[in-house]
Amino acid sequence: MKLTVFGATGGVGREIVRQGLAAGHQVTAVVRDPARLEVTGDRLEVFTATAFDDPESLRPAVAGRDAVLSGVGPRGRKDAGLAAPVTRSILRAMDAQGVRRVVVVSAAPLGPVPRDEPLAGKLALGVVRIVFKPVYDDLARMEEELARSGAHWTSVRPPQLVDAPVTGVYRTVVDGNPRAGRRIGRGDVAHAMLATVDDPALVKRAVGVAY
Known part of the structure; x- marks a missing residue:
């Protein structure tokens, strides 16, 4: 497949690029600073974009692609609103080029709390939602943009992200969150995102992922 990856120098985006190339895909990595992209490969194209808020400038990056994957997201409260x-802008560029499939990374707190979630988990989630409210408000607006669009979207919602290699072993819940799901490695989030790309059952759905 021909894939475009936004946020390709971030923790999740870099893993999407690496795993996509390893799986034999042609990958276009959209970056602000090519020097920060540590991944190389014969099927890798690097597209430099300095203004991610300009849909017109992003059109060449998505033209002719089978799917777009976005690892763009705030790293903390200081990045909220990104x-x-x-x-x-990505959605508008896709629409202009007739590209429909998009998979984005979001966050577990946007999903429902499992009915059988332990009390400690419910309390911890409540605190996290309060402390990082600007971050989750931004991601909620992102998911609203997806829902209003004509894109065939999937939102992958991980809990706390950690630096860990891909294992391919994790739990998923469509339109929900795994019980007591506390963390997941960035490599496995990327793995889950790539796995959803060609699954029609996950179009216009959110997927909770966790160990």
Whole structure:
């Protein structure tokens, strides 16, 4: 497949690029600074974009692609407000080029709390939602942009991200979250995102992922 990856120098995006190339895909990595992209490969194209809020400038990056994957997201409260406008621009560029499939990384707190979630988990989630409210508000607006669009979207919602190699072993819940799902490695989030690309059952759905 021909894939475009936004946020390709971030923890999740870099893993999407690496795993996509390893799986034999042609990958276009969209970056602001090519020097920060540590991944190389014969099927890799690097597309430099300095203004992610300009849909017109992003059109060449998505033209003719089978799917777009976005690892764009805030790393903390200081980056809140990034995901929604960038995703809006990506969606507009995709629409202009007739590209429909998009998979984005979001966050577990946007999903429902499992009915059998332990009390400690419910309390911890409540605290996280309060402390990082600007981050989750931004991601909620991002998901609203997806829902309003004509794209065939999937939102992958991990809990706490950790630096860990891909294992391919994790739990998923469509339109929900795994019980007591506390963390997951960035490599496995990327693995889950790539796995959803050609699954029609996950179009316009959110997927909770966790160990």
